[in-house]
Amino acid sequence: MAVIVDAAARPLTVPRVTAPRPPRQRPTAAAGQFLLYVVLFALSALFLLPFAWLVLTSLKPPDEVFDPGWIPSPWYPQNYADVFANAPVGRWLRNSLIVAVLGVVSVVFSSSLVAYGFARLRFRGKKQLFALVMATYLLPQMVTLIPTFLIWNRLGAVNTFYPLWAGNLFGSAFYIFMLRQFLFTIPQDLVDAARIDGAGYFRIYWSIMLPLIKPALAVVAVFEFQAKWNDFFLPLIYVNRTELYTMALGLASFKDEYETQWALWMAASVILTLPMMLLFFLAQRFLVEGVATTGLKG
Amino acid sequence: MAGLPIARPIPAGAAKRRRISDEALAGWISISPWLLGFVVFTGVPLLASLYFSFTKYDVIRSPEWVGLDNYRRLLTNDRLFPLALRNTFTYALMAVPLDVATSLGAALLLNQARRWQGVFRTIYYLPAITPAVATSYLFIWILNPNAGLLNRGLRFLHLPAPQWTVDPFWIKPTIVISQLWVLGGSMIILLAALKQVPAPLYEAAWLDGAGRWRRFKDVTLPMISGVLFFVATVGTINALQVFTQGYVMFDKNGGPEQSALFIVMYLYNRAFGTGTFQMGYAAAIAWILFVIVVAITVFQFRLSKRWVYYESGDER
Numbered sequence: 152m153a154v155i156v157d158a159a160a161r162p163l164t165v166p167r168v169t170a171p172r173p174p175r176q177r178p179t180a181a182a183g184q185f186l187l188y189v190v191l192f193a194l195s196a197l198f199l200l201p202f203a204w205l206v207l208t209s210l211k212p213p214d215e216v217f218d219p220g221w222i223p224s225p226w227y228p229q230n231y232a233d234v235f236a237n238a239p240v241g242r243w244l245r246n247s248l249i250v251a252v253l254g255v256v257s258v259v260f261s262s263s264l265v266a267y268g269f270a271r272l273r274f275r276g277k278k279q280l281f282a283l284v285m286a287t288y289l290l291p292q293m294v295t296l297i298p299t300f301l302i303w304n305r306l307g308a309v310n311t312f313y314p315l316w317a318g319n320l321f322g323s324a325f326y327i328f329m330l331r332q333f334l335f336t337i338p339q340d341l342v343d344a345a346r347i348d349g350a351g352y353f354r355i356y357w358s359i360m361l362p363l364i365k366p367a368l369a370v371v372a373v374f375e376f377q378a379k380w381n382d383f384f385l386p387l388i389y390v391n392r393t394e395l396y397t398m399a400l401g402l403a404s405f406k407d408e409y410e411t412q413w414a415l416w417m418a419a420s421v422i423l424t425l426p427m428m429l430l431f432f433l434a435q436r437f438l439v440e441g442v443a444t445t446g447l448k449g
Numbered sequence: 450m451a452g453l454p455i456a457r458p459i460p461a462g463a464a465k466r467r468r469i470s471d472e473a474l475a476g477w478i479s480i481s482p483w484l485l486g487f488v489v490f491t492g493v494p495l496l497a498s499l500y501f502s503f504t505k506y507d508v509i510r511s512p513e514w515v516g517l518d519n520y521r522r523l524l525t526n527d528r529l530f531p532l533a534l535r536n537t538f539t540y541a542l543m544a545v546p547l548d549v550a551t552s553l554g555a556a557l558l559l560n561q562a563r564r565w566q567g568v569f570r571t572i573y574y575l576p577a578i579t580p581a582v583a584t585s586y587l588f589i590w591i592l593n594p595n596a597g598l599l600n601r602g603l604r605f606l607h608l609p610a611p612q613w614t615v616d617p618f619w620i621k622p623t624i625v626i627s628q629l630w631v632l633g634g635s636m637i638i639l640l641a642a643l644k645q646v647p648a649p650l651y652e653a654a655w656l657d658g659a660g661r662w663r664r665f666k667d668v669t670l671p672m673i674s675g676v677l678f679f680v681a682t683v684g685t686i687n688a689l690q691v692f693t694q695g696y697v698m699f700d701k702n703g704g705p706e707q708s709a710l711f712i713v714m715y716l717y718n719r720a721f722g723t724g725t726f727q728m729g730y731a732a733a734i735a736w737i738l739f740v741i742v743v744a745i746t747v748f749q750f751r752l753s754k755r756w757v758y759y760e761s762g763d764e765r
Contacts, residue, residue, distance in 0.1 A: 268479030298494035321486020352475035381580035420583040
């Protein structure tokens with residue numbers, strides 16, 4: 152029993168097949184590996200340099216932003232204080248956090264419940280309905296934008312946070328698909344045992360399924376947190392009072408508000424990006440494998 | 450695979466009398482959030498936007514039926530809409546193949562690495578978690594024709610340094626470059642697909658005398674073609690709806706000669722950007738975009754039958 156639970160608790164691990172290694176080892180293989188690492192390091196530089204440059208520029212004195220040198224002289228952390236002094240950045244960060252947390256909590260529960268229905272319960276028309284779920288994943292969001300706006304407008308919810316997260320209460324096709332894949336891996340024996348003990352279907356969802364797919368739920372939570380934190384489009388549409396801006400929308404407004412103050416833009420960009428970096432490093436192991444599973448069986 | 454091998458506690462006679470079983474009821478309840486959302490936020494809006502596209506609607510007064518007028522104006526009497534269409538297609542045609550090719554290239558490289566693969570994977574993925582607004586700011590800077598990082602490098606190497614963010618010709622490549630930096634998502638999906646190719650296939654091919662290229666073309670590509678198809682299809686749908694980059698890197702009108710005015714930006718401008726809501730006209734734009742996306746997706750699915758290899762016996 153313990154073994155089964157343990158195996159099911161880590162459904163994230165993609166079965167690892169050892170990299171193809173033809174049984175030939177010549178000196179050219181070593182040279183090949185060396186060349187490979189040269190390329191890998193060069194690419195790493197391409198991916199990392201923009202970050203380094205962003206951070207360093209955000210620490211330059213405003214009038215030296217255009218100087219070719221990378222290292223600020225003198226170092227000028229004052230930019231960050233200026234960002235907070237010029238714009239309600241604390242408020243924007245708080246707004247982003249509220250929207251992201253509400254979005255995460257609602258999407259985790261709704262999507263997992265829906266995925267449970269599709270993965271583990273039998274009812275007529277399930278297959279067709281799931282095809283519909285997948286179709287909505289491919290549906291371009293822009294088609295429904297205007298009527299959706301009109302609905303929120305009618306409800307008096309423009310310039311509130313509801314339009315930014317409440318759609319998550321209905322699940323999201325992408326996560327439903329992903330969690331369904333994970334729910335398939337849970338051994339039926341566990342469910343049968345619980346049934347014999349008298350557990351109902353929702354008790355099974357709550358007490359067996361949810362705990363066993365925690366790693367997958369963590370992936371969903373982190374993805375959705377990022378999606379909401381980074382989202383620019385919905386806040387742009389639904390929120391037009393400065394004190395209700397999310398950080399992403401607030402950052403975009405810098406372009407108009409502080410037209411040439413590049414150091415401020417860069418500092419504010421770092422402020423927006425940093426929480427995502429921290430989150431990523433905390434959740435890295437889950438994340439990368441979570442992304443990996445989404446494309447498979449697509 | 451969610452078969453229930455045990456006999457359920459309900460006696461057979463009782464199950465027959467009920468119109469719907471407990472399990473089916475639980476199933477419907479559990480998917481009800483999605484079902485409700487589908488009706489309220491997808492089904493109804495989809496049809497409503499079709500209806501609005503035949504009307505003139507400013508939100509204040511009720512919609513006024515104008516028949517095909519919005520479509521007629523869009524297709525024959527609007528200078529910006531054809532431009533937005535052209536811009537979007539040009540962008541998608543550049544961005545999607547390049548994104549698929551480069552992320553596949555990066556995944557292949559990573560898959561070869563025997564040491565530190567995880568470290569490189571993390572580094573390559575990092576840009577993908579950066580908020581689009583920040584990436585946009587970063588790249589207008591990096592691609593700034595005078596002070597930008599890229600052109601300083603190009604001049605140092607005595608290569609031509611294009612006027613990236615200024616010359617209308619280079620505006621779309623500018624956005625494409627900024628998007629290549631964030632290829633991490635598709636790269637990781639492809640890397641996972643590469644890892645799932647069974648090693649015995651490579652060994653068999655090698656024993657048959659297949660060289661590196663043949664092994665890639667005849668083993669790797671067919672085995673990952675399903676995932677490649679997924680990446681390309683989703684990438685196309687997203688590219689056709691490009692918005693944030695054009696809006697933030699340039700402005701809502703698309704910068705120099707409106708070269709970055711994409712369909713969704715034009716839709717946004719008509720619906721929300723002018724001070725008066727032109728919901729009917731914007732809905733017509735949305736529906737044209739919808740028809741285009743569906744047509745291209747269906748075409749990609751058709752085409753996929755020729756090149757995507759599906760293992761038989763896939764249970765789903």
